[in-house]
Amino acid sequence: MSTVVHIREITPDDAEAFLTLCKRLDQETRFMLLEPDERTLTPDEQRQALENLLATGRSTIFVAEAGQSGELVGYLALEGGTYRRERQRATLVIGILQAFTGQGIGSRLFQVMESWARQRSFHRLELTVMVHNQRALALYLRQGFMVEGLRRQALVVDGQSVDEYYMAKLLQ
Incomplete structure (x- = not known):
């Protein structure tokens, strides 16, 4: 049986809860960008970062909050382009705890x-998505994203070079 999860915009x-979620994701998966010891923000710095992000009106984060506990179990961040020529474009990052x-x-x-x-x-x-992250790739394809390119040896994970797909979706 799955847990009831509420999706809402972050505040x-x-x-602190978002920072905890991100640190857990850094620990439990090799598919996120940061390694477990790289996330060094304090809760106050994270709060300021969220305030700055939300103040633009062009970027946000949606969080998945588990039922009764209110624990954050996933997120999807959207960062909108800031310059006139790229204002129609947004970059996305998603992370969901393995148990969810x-x-x-x-x-x-x-x-x-x-x-x-x-x-x-x-x-x-x-x-972007690591080419061997089949579960995420399947989700993105189901959501209408298309592979536009291959970023060869874009990352080094556990000492090994990893390729990434560059993906995009056009909204009509």
């Missing part, structure tokens, strides 16, 4: 994010 008051994968949370995060992006006249959504 600065979520800073396979429950449709990723699809729900994408649906809420896409609605938000359309309301703000975004036309292009972009992301």
